Amino acid sequence: MASSVISSSPFLCKSAQKDLGFPKPSQISVHRCQKRAISRKIVSVMAPQRSSSATGSVKTGMTMTEKILAKAAEKSQVVPGDNIWVNVDVLMTHDVCGPGAFGIFKREFGEKAKVWDPEKIVVIPDHYIFTADKRANRNVDIMREHCREQNIKYFYDITDLGDFRANPDYKGVCHVALAQEGHCRPGEVLLGTDSHTCTAGAFGQFATGIGNTDAGFVLGTGKILLKVPPTMRFILDGEMPSYLQAKDLILQIIGEISVAGATYKTMEFSGTTIESLTMEERMTLCNMVVEAGGKNGVIPPDATTFNYVENRTSVPFEPVYSDGNASFIADYRFDVSKLEPVVAKPHSPDNRALARECKDVKIDRVYIGSCTGGKTEDFMAAAKLFHAAGKQVKVPTFLVPATQKVWMDVYALPVPGAGGKTCAQIFEEAGCDTPTSPSCGACLGGPADTYARLNEPQVCVSTTNRNFPGRMGHKEGQIYLASPYTAAASALTGHVTDPREFLQ
C-alpha cells in the first residue's frame, strides 16, 4: 500500500483496529489519534504488512522480539498474544527493589532456598546511595547479606559512602553499568526490577522491567510468564543533524504516539539513522520506550553492537533479526534530517514542544545525569557546547555521572576539538557544579538530602526521563526533559534554549 503523506488519524486507527488477533486497542490510542494531527512533513504512517494466517502449516515470519522470546521459551514459533514461559538469562536488581524481591523469594521458596543461578543475577546498588537516610543505607546492607548468603557473583557493592572512589566494586546507575560490565548481549532475555531496564534493548535483546513479586519468582525458578508483544516499527532515515541527539528522537516519537501509544507493545527502531548511532545513543533511545508505555525496545545488532559487546564480555551470543515477512502492528517513518531539538514540557513526557518555541521560559537550574542523559557521550556533548559557546552558565548546573567509569571519563578524556581539555575542565570554566558521586541522584527525587533534589517549586531543564508532578522532589517543580545539548544551551541563557544558538 503506497504511503502518502497523510493525516495520520484514519491510518493509525485502521492499523490499530485491524484484527491480528489482538485485543481492542486501549481507548487512549483511538481517542488520541482522532484528535491529534501528526505533522505532515515529517511522518507518514504506512499500513502494516499483512499477517499470514496462523492456522495450517504456513510458518509466519517473526519479528526480532518474537524470535528472542520463542528461543527463550524453547519453541520454534510464537505469535503476539501467546502466553509463554521464558528462560531468563540475566536478572538485575538494585537497592530499592532488591530487598523486597529477595524478601518475597525467601517467603515463597523458603528461608534456606537457593537462587536458580548465582551467576545470572546482577545486584547493582544505585538509587539511594549517597544519603544519610538510615533505611536507604540499610537496604544496601540487606543486599550485601543476601549476596553473601547466595554467593551472588555480581554484586557491585559500596561500603564507604564518603568517597565513592574508595569502593572498587561500586559502579553506579544499573542500566549503564549493565552495559559497561558486559551483561547486555544480543538475543538474550534480561529482566530488571526497574522500568528503564528496556534500555538494554539497544543491544538487540529482550529487556523489560518487572516488579518485586515477579522478580522473586524468577530468583527461584529462572523463568517468567510473558505475553508475546506485537511490534511497532519505527524507521528513522536521514543524516542526523549536528545539533540533534537520540534524546530528541525519542521525545519526538513519544510526542507522536503519547505516553500510552506503545502500551504492551515492542518498539523496534531501524533505519540508516539508527545504524549511524553509537551504542550510548541507542541506549538513550531504548531507555525511554517505557515512557510511551512500551513493553520493550529493540534495535537490530550490527558491527557497532558487536564491537561494544565483544570488548566487554567473552560470553557467546546469537544475534537475531526480524524476518522480511514478519508482521508489524504499526509502521512509522521519520526523516531525521528535518527534525529539530525538542523538549517535553511539564508534566508529561509526551508534552512535546520545539525547544526554540520555549525560549521565553525562564529556568532556575539544569540537571545533567541519569541512565537517560548521564553517560560519557552525554557529558561530552554538553562540554562540546559549553566550549563552543565560551560562556558561563547563568543558573546552577548539576552534573551527575551515571557510573564510576563515566566519572573517570569526564575527568580523563579530552573533548574533541577542545584543544586537549577534558569535560571536567570545560565544566569548571563554564561555572557548573563539580561533577558529583555517580548514582541515580535526583532523577527520581529520593531521600530529602539527595544532591540536586528539587526541594522548591523551581523550573529545571533535565536530561532525565520523566517529568510527572513531584518526579524530582517538589510537587510543583516544573521539569523540561531535554537532550544534553539543549540542557547545556539552556544553562547558558537561563531560559529553555535551542542548542543551535551555540552550535551552528
Place this chain on the structure above:
Amino acid sequence: MAAASLRSVNPTLPRTLPSPTRSPPFQSPFLRFAPTSTSFNLKPLVTPPAPSSSPFVTRSAAASPQERKTFHGLCYVVGDNIDTDQIIPAEFLTLVPSNPEEYQKLGSHALVGLPASYKDRFVEPGETKTKYSIIIGGENFGCGSSREHAPVCLGAAGAKAVVAQSYARIFFRNSVATGEIYPLDSEVRVCDECSTGDVATVELREGDSVLINHTTGKEYKLKAIGDAGPVIDAGGIFAYARKAGMIPSAAA
C-alpha cells in the same frame, strides 16, 4: 486487601450466588483478554521449599466466593496518567514491602504524591488506612515506574479495587502478581461521572462485572477480569500457583 469482608461494612448487602466450582487449568494470570491458546504445561518448576519459618505476614487465604465477588464503599476519583510517583513518591521506596511494619507504613503514604489540587486526601494525615474502597481512574493508570510499591501501598491502605479506562502494563501486572488490588477496566470514562465520596459497589460476576454508583444512581459495565481474578483472589501469583498445583505448597 481485597479479601476483607464487606459485609462488615454493610451487612444488608445480599449474598451473591457462589460461582460453580471447577478446577482451573493454569492459564496466564496476566491474561487481560480471551486466551489465544489454551495448552499450558503444569509441571512444577521448583523443588519443594524447606519448611518456612518466615516471620513475615502470610496473607489470608482466598475469601469465600461470596465475599470476593462484591466490594462496597466510597469512591476516590483521579484523572488520567496517574503515574507511580503520584501513587507513592520515590522518597518512600526505602520501605520494603515484604516487611510487615513497613508494608503498613507504605499504606499510610498511598497517593500522597497527588497535587494539592486534590483537596480530599486519599489517606488523612496521621492515618494509616483510607476510607475509600474504590479508586476511579482515567487512562493509563499506574504509568511510570515498575515499582511494586504502587499497587502494594494502595492495597495496604485498604483499597479494594481500581476502576480505570486503561492501565500501564507493569502496574497491571504487579497488581495481579501481588494480589493487592483488583485492576478493573471500565468501558466508558467513569472518572468524569463519579465524584470522590460517592458510595459505590463493584460486583465481579462470571462474564460481566459492574460498578454501581449509588449516589448518582448510574451503573457501568466493567470488562471481565478473566483469569487474573482467581490469581488476585488467591493472594497473588505464588499462592495461586500453589493452589493450581504449579509449585508445591510451602509448609507454612
